[in-house]
Ligand SMILES: Nc1ncnc2c1ncn2[C@@H]1O[C@H](COP(=O)(O)OP(=O)(O)OP(=O)(O)O)[C@@H](O)[C@H]1O
């Protein structure tokens with residue numbers, strides 16, 4: 070064996086190709102998202118990126134993304150949760166019954182719903198973690214049970230509407246904290262009627278943080294001699310991400326500003342990305358999914374971790390259920406029907422592995438957006454639901470085939 | 481004799497690693513050819529090139545087989561030509577019978593319907609040939625590793641093998657099983673089968689090999705012919721490590737202190753066969769600075785003893801007490817055992833020791849994440865520093881600690897497992913076959929690490945099937961047989977004969 074240093078010259082020229090090869094998946098996902106957006110932007114004659122449509126896109130996909138965060142953890146830990154769609158629908162129904170029928174205050178209702186979500190997760194996680202019953206079976210049962218429970222709870226009827234405050238969870242916007250005068254002053258510059266300065270600044274700050282974080286990581290990698298992303302890639306990637314972020318926020322700022330759900334989603338994504346990548350607990354989840362026996366023999370409480378992954382999933386499914394109910398302003402017995410499949414698909418498109426131990430939060434979020442843009446774009450084009458389903462299915466298959474192919478090439 | 485196989489100037493690169501650099505290998509018709517070299521030298525990679533695991537086009541150089549240029553696209557391609565490789569990780573299906581495994585993928589069928597009668601008959605004939613006395617219907621699950629190895633060979637023989645490749649076939653076998661396997665190889669040679677054997681056990685190499693090729697750092701160093709003049713182990717070692725090695729075991733100051741760990745009346749029952757007691761009232765102790773060995777045959781219960789001590793990771797109805805420095809400690813869960821100061825380096829590194837998909841860095845820190853985090857938040861810089869430190873100290877051969885463990889050679893994987901447990905900072909380190917599949921040079925390094933630990937006043941409990949290793953390293957040796965500790969010998973008293981006689985008289 071000869072180490073890289075010893076074959077110096079050769080590897081230096083090869084490294085860009087090598088790097089691209091070994092990170093093809095991550096770039097592929099990002100570029101697929103961009104390509105799809107550009108495609109639909111063109112074929113829909115610019116409708117896709119209209120401020121109102123972007124806002125819609127975010128609202129439509131918020132609950133999928135919220136659940137994808139939990140699903141990623143469940144899948145990384147080596148399990149799956151098929152019940153999330155039903156749980157989401159059930160929690161929406163529960164919220165409707167508590168608020169509309171029983172007149173409970175909406176804040177208390179939110180709290181109760183999140184707790185119930187956690188309990189549902191605990192009930193399922195218990196069997197998976199401590200009785201070693203395959204999660205596929207347990208949550209398949211859960212799917213049926215909670216679908217039935219929603220029907221029972223709503224007595225087959227739709228229940229609504231919700232009070233205004235509750236609706237704002239999904240449909241509200243963050244008020245501009247900057248004086249309206251600034252927004253008005255800026256409006257002519259952007260050729261818009263008004264400008265939400267908060268949204269604009271949030272976009273710029275977020276982009277700056279991402280670039281700054283990337284540069285710090287890069288500096289660290291350099292200090293430790295890690296084979297790192299070639300400079301050109303790094304710059305290109307950051308410019309694209311930063312510009313896209315600012316662009317989207319600018320679009321939003323010319324409409325109604327930042328949707329509340331965007332904040333919820335953004336904050337949750339950051340929290341979960343941090344949890345999975347930077348904390349001891351996160352690392353242990355990956356270890357658990359990578360090799361459960363080895364993880365256990367390293368002193369990791371594998372049962373408890375599995376259990377907690379499901380509790381967490383339950384809470385997030387409940388949160389998604391609240392957003393969903395608030396957005397539709399009614400709870401229907403059919404809510405959440407087969408939504409678990411969209412969530413799972415998003416996680417796999419985002420690069421997670423069926424066998425556990427592999428996957429990233431950001432990947433799952435991008436995967437969810439990719440599906441979301443596909444849905445939205447095809448709907449604008451007036452493509453029927455039949456074709457939409459087929460296309461989505463093929464995209465999922467293509468993503469996973471790409472994964473497997475990519476892996477076999479490296480091995 | 482003519483050459484059956486000639487590999488010319490084979491070069492194979494992985495991202496960042498040149499695993500093979502113009503390797504040449506010539507194997508003559510009908511011989512047993514041993515391929516030796518340090519961990520990571522490229523032996524397994526060379527055999528994967530040969531058998532089509534890495535298809536033609538993914539490497540440079542030429543393979544001439546049976547007088548013609550061979551370009552295999554995959555394993556089945558090379559199997560058709562009679563090249564059969566038995567990887568170190570056995571590839572049998574545990575819940576199928578011996579017969580089903582032997583003819584897996586090569587079923588004795590007519591129009592898709594399996595002819596069981598014929599299958600069993602042919603299997604029986606093959607089992608006789610390899611000297612395995614089991615019914616063809618026995619589930620592979622029920623066989624020990626040694627017998628499973630024989631099933632693999634029977635499977636190879638069912639396919640009209642011309643060139644049999646065995647990658648470290650005896651690494652997991654007991655002394656007796658290894659001898660049987662080597663005899664079988666000699667037997668096959670008489671029948672005209674050519675074989676290549678990869679092994680780190682040089683005495684075995686010397687016993688069976690007609691020719692020895694030594695590989696170092698991805699290049700052929702030398703080829704020795706046993707028929708022209710006898711090959712000595714010293715000569716092989718010199719070519720492997722590139723220098724003379726006077727001693728196989730490093731010198732050490734023996735200085736046992738207070739009793740560090742004391743296990744009393746330890747009993748364990750089998751997890752499935754509830755009426756079978758696997759460990760019978762075992763009592764032992766380890767002093768500070770002491771290296772204590774546990775000798776015994778395969779199946780004596782040594783691994784079961786160690787794993788049950790380490791957080792009851794094996795067995796049920798575990799009873800008995802463990803004291804560390806005179807204080808009784810709770811070792812009923814792995815994390816508690818670690819907190820009490822124990823560490824257990826498993827014999828089965830792939831399935832119990834490592835997360836193969838993860839990087840070296842993440843494996844090294846896994847058992848002690850507190851050590852590289854504060855407030856539950858990981859400090860990746862600290863992680864990199866720690867793993868770099870162990871990479872250097874243990875001489876793990878890899879371009880960086882960000883390499884996936886999966887891509888390391890077997891010996892280097894073992895060093896990663898050791899690093900992981902050293903970083904956990906134990907008082908007592910339990911080593912289960914710590915040098916399995918490890919080359920002589922690396923063994924010496926690992927012995928050095930063990931000695932260093934004992935010099936720091938830690939206790940080491942070492943399980944090994946290689947008696948010379950126990951005799952060379954230990955201050956005291958317990959002998960285990962059928963779940964009980966049947967004897968205890970000091971370094972001065974111990975010898976292979978005395979250990980064996982203790983096992984036999986029980
Ligand atoms: N898929 C891979 N990707 C990257 N590097 C690899 C891969 N496979 C092997 N290597 C590297 O190639 C070198 C040779 O490995 P190989 O497994 O052939 O060694 P070996 O001689 O069989 O060692 P051992 O005696 O420890 O089994 C090692 O440095 C290893 O890390």
Ligand SMILES: [Mg+2]
Nearest residue numbers: 523524889890
């Ligand atoms: Mg090898």
